[in-house]
Amino acid sequence: MTAQAAAAGGAPDAEIPGGGAASITVEHLTMRFGGLIAIDDVSLQAATGRITAVIGPNGAGKTTVFNCLTGFYKPSVGRLILHHPRHDYLLERLEGYRTAQDAGVARTFQNIRLFPRMTVLENLIVAQHNKLMRASGYTVLGLFGFKGYRDAEAKAVELARYWLDRIHLTDKADWDAGNLPYGDQRRLEIARAMCTEPLLLCLDEPAAGLNPRESHELNSLLTYIRDQHKIGVLLIEHDMSVVMHISDHIIVLDYGRKISDGTPEQVRNDPAVIRAYLGDDEEGGGGPS
Amino acid sequence: MQNSFAYFVDQLINGLTLGSIYGLIAIGYTMVYGIIGMINFAHGEIFMIGSFVSIITFLILGMAGVTWVPLALLIVLIVAMLLTSIYGWTLERVAYRPLRGSPRLAALITAIGMSIFLQNYVQLLQGARNKPMQPVISGGVTVMQDQGYVVSLSYMQMIIIVVTVVLMAAFTLMITRTSLGRAQRACEQDRNMAALIGVNVDRTISLTFVVGAMLASVAGLMFLLYYGVIDFFIGFLAGIKAFTAAVLGGIGSLPGAMLGGLLIGLIEAFWSGYFTVEYKDVAAFSILVLVLVFRPSGLLGKPDIEKV
Structure with a gap:
């Protein structure tokens, strides 16, 4: 009722x-x-x-x-x-x-939509794109390896590692995402969504x-x-x-x-x-x- | 004479020089194709505009009394990259972005239209006559001597090859290591998904045009310095050759564009050296036809296999 x-x-x-x-x-x-x-x-x-x-x-x-x-x-x-x-x-x-x-707002799809030709780690880092773009002065400073950018990048990798741990894919971090087994791809999608915080x-x-x-x-x-x-x-x-x-x-x-x-x-x-x-x-x- | 090794080395140097210029332009084609799936036929004109901006800046600097060559070159380089990239950005903003999502044919026709427009724009503003320039960098070193045939490597050729290698290394670094590069690859693989993780797709595409135009402007500057004469029509042939290079390497593949550029340059140089200069364009475009027939995905491109 x-x-x-x-x-x-x-x-x-x-x-x-x-x-x-x-x-x-x-x-x-x-x-x-x-x-x-x-x-x-x-x-x-x-x-x-x-x-x-x-x-x-x-x-x-x-x-x-x-x-x-x-x-x-x-x-x-x-x-x-x-x-x-x-x-x-x-x-x-x-x-x-x-x-x-x-x-x-982050979402995943019924059919998997990872970036198949990027590595597992890159899939998680690209999801933190905006943070990194700001930190890198829209790439210009990043190219010259400024400290602020390297710190932001290190933090992004840290967050990615954290989620890799959660989804048990740490040892496959350098695989191309498209080569992962189906179940792993599903979890990676969720981790990628979570990396957008x-x-x-x-x-x-x-x-x-x-x-x-x-x-x-x-x-x-x-x-x-x-x-x-x-x-x-x-x-x-x-x-x-x-x-x-x-x-x-x-x-x-x-x-x-x-x-x-x-x-x-x-x-x-x-x-x-x-x-x-x-x-x-x-x-x-x-x-x- | 043609049988001597020295002659071969000479052609090799010519080919590498030419191939460097083609390679830098080809990157612009392949990058844009990768991210929005269209052939930007106006890219050759962007290269030509890079040349014109360079010659104008040289003239202004000459009048202003800046005669120390390294400083002048640096200023010209910066001004050319800056102004040409504004052209690249505007081109995308005005001509291509409104057509996003419309059929490919519309974008293609617009690209050809923009190419013609830019040619005429420069012709009207700068006149149709050849624009010659005094050589800025002269001299060179003798590489070898064989049966009385002297092979020399000019400083200009050295600069072209070194600058190209440096730029390509920096560019590869940008694509593989920076967040802009990652965003570009993400947009290339799945544009909607990239937007869903917060990538500003429109801005990423704009920056792709900007980067492509910058590389083309450097090619334009080096073309001007190497040949010493330009006109409003140089973008057409250079553009088509660079496009051939991109297709040869596998359109959408960045290492492919670099390799394709180099190969087209070498083919042209050796063809002119051993056969006839008149038919060097025929040789280059025959390659385009052969590649399209026998290996449409190019040397380094991945064949389109659809999963069923």
């Missing part, structure tokens, strides 16, 4: 299921492609220091939400507010790269194609990010073992509308969710036995 109420209301000031302060607030997001309505008046919030999962059947509009958040699409209606310590950013008004640079990390099906062991490793990486770095993690996932295990808060989309919003416990027992996933039942609302 509480889940239903939250879904219907979407009041921005309502407490977020799973707790925590809001990292992102999406208000009345609608996305139309010609006559097709991909997202229909969706409001949601994700909290810092929590993992928020967005689930739903195929074509529910999950990835479209991500594309709106990261500036690939301009929403037809709605506001996307990122709560930054400095001030709030309206993501729909930010130009491409500023979403990452200023607002601190984001406030909100959007992961689009990070567990897709992973075997159970890799998917377990992913779970511990994500909970590590949540607990140690205290940022908001927004997650699209089909793998329920991942979703139910690590999410603090679940949002369910179906046909572009939000049908449920609550803690994993609430969502699991929400009749609307069961209907969407298992089809309409004659008895209506009967939970799985």
Whole structure:
């Protein structure tokens, strides 16, 4: 019932299921492609220091939400507010790269998009590009090896090493990223996103194609990010073992509308969710036995 | 005489000199192709503008009484790099950026249009006549003597080869070690993803044009000093040759551009030396045709294998 109420209301000031302060607030997001309505008046919030999962059947509009958040699409209606310590950013008004640079939103894709012909380490350092550009006086000073730049570079390498450790790729740091096994590439993508030092990390099906062991490793990486770095993690996932295990808060989309919003416990027992996933039942609302 | 070793060495020196100039221009082609996938046909004109800026600066310095050659060269070098890179930046900003995301053909036609525009622009401002310049650097050393044939290496040739090696080393360092170089490679491999990790893609592309124009302007200055005469049309042939060099080396590959430039220079020099000077361009462009037919990805380029 509480889940239903939250879904219907979407009041921005309502407490977020799973707790925590809001990292992102999406208000009345609608996305139309010609006559097709991909997202229909969706409001949601994700909290810092929590993992928020967005689930739903195929074509529910999950990835479209991500594309709106990261500036690939301009929403037809709605506001996307990122709560930054400095001030709030309206993501729909930010130009491409500023979403990452200023607002601190990082994302990964369903299909892996590393820089395949750069080394693992370089993939992590290029993600710290803006810091380094400023430190190097836009490369001019860097070419002459000024101290400030070398320090910044050393720090960037340090951060990269830290994440390499976390994802167990330290000994493959000099490999071309494109030659890594699939599971390693997935984790490297997340590490690269983290190297931009984001406030909100959007992961689009990070567990897709992973075997159970890799998917377990992913779970511990994500909970590590949540607990140690205290940022908001927004997650699209089909793998329920991942979703139910690590999410603090679940949002369910179906046909572009939000049908449920609550803690994993609430969502699991929400009749609307069961209907969407298992089809309409004659008895209506009967939970799985 | 043609059979002597000395003659061979002479041609080798000529080829290396010419190849250095081609190589510096070719980098601009290959870099732009790598990052935005278009052939910037106006790049040859940027080289030509580099030459013109150099000759004008020399004249101004001469009038101002700066006659100490090293100082004059340094000033000309800096002014040429600065002004030419502004041309490169403007070219991208005005002609190419508005067309980003439009079909490749549109960008290609615009590039050819800009090439013609810049040629005419210089022709109108500077006149169509040849612009000769007094040799600034003369003299040289005798490398060897064989059957009465004297091979000498002029100071100018030495400077051209050394400057090219230094610039290419600095440029390689920039691409592999600096954050701008990393950003350029990231943009080349996946532009959208680069933006998502906070790389300002537009600025990176602009800087690519600036760097390419700087290298071309140095080539322009050295061309002026070496041949002592320029006109508004030199960019066309040099540009096409450098483009051939980039394709020969594998377009998009930076070491490929350097190698391709060197090879085209050598082919031209040896062809002129052992066959006929009249057909040296035919030799260079036959190479272009052969490469396109038998190895479209070039010597160092990676063949496009699509994963299915």
